[in-house]
Amino acid sequence: MTIPYPNTQPMPPIGAVTPPSGAPRPRVTFLGTGYLGATYAICYAELGYEVLGFDVDADKIAMLNAGEVPIHEPGLDELLKRNLAAGRLRFSTDMAEVAEFGDVHFICVGTPQRADAMGADLSYVEAAVTSLAQQLTRQALIVGKSTVPVGTAEWVEQLVSKHAPTDLGIEVAWSPEFLQEGFAVDDVLRPNRIVVGVKSEWANGMLYAAHKGVFDLAATEDREVPMVVTDFATAELVKVAANAFLATKISFINAMAEVCEAAGGDVTHLARAVGFDPRIGNRFLQAGLGFGGACLPKDIRAFQARAQELGAGEALRFLHEVDLINLRRRTRVVQLAADLLGRRTGPAGPDLSGTRIGVLGATFKPNTDDVRDAPALAVASLLHKAGADVHIYDPQGMDRARAVAPELTYEPGINEAVADADLICVLTEWADFRNADPVALGDLVAGRRVVDGRNCLDSALWAQAGWEYRGMGRP
Structure with missing residues (x-):
């Protein structure tokens, strides 16, 4: 069923649900303080909850307790400092402390693609749930938030049954996340929907x-936040189905x-015309280099693998x-790039030896420092393998990119990256790159040639400045 909170349906009898800790509001924990868990923990403290974040990485926990966010996400630094100072938020490596503190425990650990197959690696989920269950001494709700194959929630229930005392009444639920990197703070505080898979009225x-903090904020802003209450399997499928649809639209x-x-x-022009159709819409119809990041690529592969296991692979x-x-x-x-440079393409691919290429962008999208499965960084590496001398700049992703692709040359700014380049490639659509002056850049390069891998530049403006321009799917 779909419950459009807070305005159009009676609210559940919240007074009948008393947090086991005795606190006025449930005390919440977030297990795993990577991109997902850290963002949720900080934003939930901003909503007024008492929050404890957990991670096995002591260095990361020390950074967070010192007010330093280990990721780049606009607005998160300020919220972290404010809520640490207010005393609503802290971080720990002690699972016993987490078990004692929390009423609702959100599992936010990574589920990367397995090294030997397309499926998801659930070892971090298993470790977090098992460790928590062994430490619990009173009733609590364990809620999965990580993106997982359908059927994981039932498996987590079995783990809890095996490792937690049965008389405590520990329950499991699932509530997927829908964060967009670069917009994650607003996605937590002002979500476009909340999905929960539950088996009991108590859960x-x-x-x-x-x-409730989310609903209260929505009420003050005269907004609705739909809440879909469903079963485990559907809740698990919602996130992977959404990612699969998005990936399909982009491809x-x-x-x-x-x-x-x-x-x-x-x-x-084609995308603009098609996007006017209200059945299709224009969002994510921007042709370019394609999708990347920590979610879409591995999630669609894991979805295929799980469908095969269920006998629904053809679907x-x-x-x-x-x-x-x-x-x-x-x-x-x-x-x-090879076409613009007039280079031959042989059986092994283009030969770009003796050329210097400036690459603008390393992260998989703007407003993040995430280079996981980043198309920009993958292309830079391919250019390097083809023999090019690649010089790269990104406003936020330099350190992470250098750790992944140390063979590339990293520059401190746009001008340094494009200096003396025979060709430049714009591969992440940062505003700094979109708004760069093609006339000024033209004075720095050896050859005015540009590949617009994101179709984010004003092609007429660049052509007027004397550049040979190539976009993706453009004449």
Whole structure:
């Protein structure tokens, strides 16, 4: 059922749900303080909850307790400092402290792709749940927030049954996250929906109480936050289904870019025209280098793997092609670079030896420092493997990029990255790059050639400044 809180339906009888700790509001913990857990912990303290974050990484916990956010996310630093000072928020490496403190424990650990297969690695989930269950001494609700294969919640219930005393009444629920890097603070404080998979009225009431701060904020801003209350399997499937749909939409417009290149069309005009159709919409119809990051690539692969295990693999065969289209965009940038430079392409690919290429962008999207499965960094590495001398700059991702691809040359700014370059490639659509002056940059380069891997530049303006311009799916 869908319950549109706070305005159109009676609220659940919250008074009947007393947090086991005896606190006026549930005390919440977040196990795992990576991008997901740290963001949620800090934002929930901002909503007025008493919050304890947990991680096995002592250095990360020390940073957070010192008021330093280990990731780049706009607005998060200020919220962390404010809520540490207010005493609502702290971080620990002590699981016994977490078990004693919390009423609702959110599991926020990573679920990366397995090294030997397409499926998700659930070892971090297992370690967190097992360790917590062994330390619990009173009733609590364990809520999965990590993106997992369908069926994981039932497995977590079995782990809890095995490791926690049965008389405590520990329950499990699932509530997926829908954070967008670069917009995550608002996604926690002002979500477009909340989904919970529960098996009891007590779990439902506890989760409502754990989200009441969100509903209260919505009421003050005269907004609604729909709350979908459903079963475990559906709650688990919502996140991967949403990611699969998004990935498909992105790869669809990139497939159209390939057709436009062959036919002489312009995919930016095509996308604009198609996007006016209200059944389709224009969001995520920007053709370019494709998607990356910590979620979409590994999630669509894990979804396919789980569907195969369930005997429904045929239903998701299209996701394999979605993945292939996405990966093909990376090699397309290398080919465009070779074409602009007049380089031959042999059986091993283009030969770019003796050329200097300035790469603008390393993160998978702007407003983050995340380079996990970043198309920009992958293309920079491909250019390097083709023989080019690659000089790269990114406003936030330099340290993380250097750790992943140390073979590249990293520069302190845009001017240094493009200096004496035979070609520049714009691969992440940071505002600094979109708004760069093509005339000024033209005075720094050896050759005025640009590959716009995100279709984010004003092509007419760059052409007017004397640049040979190549976009993705554009004539």
